[in-house]
Amino acid sequence: MNKIITLCLLIICVIVTGCGNSAGSSNSLNNTPVIYNVTPSDSSSIAQSVDSNGNLNITLTGVNFGSSEHGRVYYNGYTSETSSNPQSIPLTLYYGGSWTDNSISVNLVKSTRETYPNGSFYVVANGQQSPVTPRYNFGSGNLSGSSVTSIQPSVVYGYNTEQNYIAIEGNGFGITPQDLLIFNYNGYSKTITKDQIYNWTNTRIVLPLPISDMANSITSNTTLYIRPVSSSSYYNYNSLGSFEFKTSQITYISPAEGSIGKVLTVTGQGFGSTQSNMYIYIGDSYANVVSGSWTENSFQVRVPSFTSAGSKSIRLRVNGNELSTTNFSYEVKAPMFYSISKYADLSEGDNVTIYGSYFGNKEDLQAIYQTGRIEITDTNNNSTNVISMTDANVTWTDNSINFLWPKISSNLLSTKTFNIKVIVGSLASSNSINVTD
Numbered sequence: 001m002n003k004i005i006t007l008c009l010l011i012i013c014v015i016v017t018g019c020g021n022s023a024g025s026s027n028s029l030n031n032t033p034v035i036y037n038v039t040p041s042d043s044s045s046i047a048q049s050v051d052s053n054g055n056l057n058i059t060l061t062g063v064n065f066g067s068s069e070h071g072r073v074y075y076n077g078y079t080s081e082t083s084s085n086p087q088s089i090p091l092t093l094y095y096g097g098s099w100t101d102n103s104i105s106v107n108l109v110k111s112t113r114e115t116y117p118n119g120s121f122y123v124v125a126n127g128q129q130s131p132v133t134p135r136y137n138f139g140s141g142n143l144s145g146s147s148v149t150s151i152q153p154s155v156v157y158g159y160n161t162e163q164n165y166i167a168i169e170g171n172g173f174g175i176t177p178q179d180l181l182i183f184n185y186n187g188y189s190k191t192i193t194k195d196q197i198y199n200w201t202n203t204r205i206v207l208p209l210p211i212s213d214m215a216n217s218i219t220s221n222t223t224l225y226i227r228p229v230s231s232s233s234y235y236n237y238n239s240l241g242s243f244e245f246k247t248s249q250i251t252y253i254s255p256a257e258g259s260i261g262k263v264l265t266v267t268g269q270g271f272g273s274t275q276s277n278m279y280i281y282i283g284d285s286y287a288n289v290v291s292g293s294w295t296e297n298s299f300q301v302r303v304p305s306f307t308s309a310g311s312k313s314i315r316l317r318v319n320g321n322e323l324s325t326t327n328f329s330y331e332v333k334a335p336m337f338y339s340i341s342k343y344a345d346l347s348e349g350d351n352v353t354i355y356g357s358y359f360g361n362k363e364d365l366q367a368i369y370q371t372g373r374i375e376i377t378d379t380n381n382n383s384t385n386v387i388s389m390t391d392a393n394v395t396w397t398d399n400s401i402n403f404l405w406p407k408i409s410s411n412l413l414s415t416k417t418f419n420i421k422v423i424v425g426s427l428a429s430s431n432s433i434n435v436t437d
Contacts, residue, residue, distance in 0.1 A: 054110030077116025
């Protein structure tokens with residue numbers, strides 16, 4: 001009987017011990033930390049969750065995380081999506097973040113994201129390590145979740161090299177620079193590599209503008225769009241917005257001919273609101289812009305002095321860069337006689353008027369530091385009297401010159417013949433008039 005009782009006690013002890021071990025084993029299994037979810041994890045949410053310092057608040061949810069005193073979160077960082085050698089980096093709690101048994105908020109700092117944009121997480125708690133999460137891309141995304149509030153400048157003018165960058169303001173850009181594409185739907189595209197980008201934060205992107213390339217490649221006004229090169233859709237043009245590109249070109253000039261010093265009105269587009277570093281040349285000579293005349297679509301210049309008459313091409317230049325041929329020119333005219341008010345019996349002090357064209361107005365000639373003069377040559381002895389447009393009693397306009405006949409020593413026994421010629425700057429009249437006293 002005693003043997004039966006002893007056997008029963010032994011069986012009971014084995015059962016109790018087994019149950020105790022089973023319960024301990026289950027406890028051990030339940031204490032293993034497990035990460036169920038990582039947020040944010042998609043590119044759109046990541047781009048919008050980056051703070052002003054470029055840091056990212058990552059929330060891990062799961063079970064058995066324990067407490068921060070006995071646990072640690074690690075980030076397996078990869079330098080690229082194809083890299084296979086992770087760097088295990090311990091993370092700290094996000095500012096004001098918490099650690100509970102089911103949730104942890106950690107800080108994935110900017111420098112870590114820039115160096116290791118691709119990575120996974122695991123938790124060590126209660127002396128045990130959680131399974132590693134899948135890998136996520138915490139660097140650049142397709143920016144589909146970003147929002148743009150402004151692009152400055154919103155209008156860019158061809159060959160205005162002072163506009164050498166464009167700034168995009170908004171939110172959700174992330175902190176890792178990407179290659180960007182500037183393009184339109186007429187065949188123009190230019191890649192701006194991430195190494196060329198001046199500044200990239202979650203709220204601001206500053207990139208260079210290929211002004212010379214655009215001016216040489218685009219022949220008419222167009223809308224240019226900006227998007228990541230990595231964007232899956234070519235038509236995702238609103239990802240970073242757009243700006244207007246206006247080519248600088250001449251469409252009309254007036255007048256098409258005239259004297260030196262004349263005010264020439266140039267009409268076109270894309271000149272900008274100020275002259276900036278844009279210059280106009282007539283022939284090979286720089287033409288001064290009339291003060292206060294410059295607008296986006298027109299400006300005025302004075303025709304400079306030339307040593308010869310004829311057609312002079314009109315060109316726009318910026319810092320030595322010249323726009324393609326404008327197909328416009330200005331015909332510089334030498335002064336020309338039509339008639340004179342008195343041909344004979346001229347005496348000292350007689351009021352004489354010469355009529356013609358392209359004499360230039362006195363004010364216009366003075367504006368380019370040139371002058372006009374009349375040369376009266378005695379054909380008998382080749383002596384010459386000169387009358388300047390600045391002399392007293394001389395009225396000088398573009399098509400008439402009024403003056404008083406000068407005192408000329410004469411031989412009373414004969415009639416003298418004089419040859420009259422008008423000279424404007426370095427240009428002499430192509431014809432002359434003979435008169436007698």
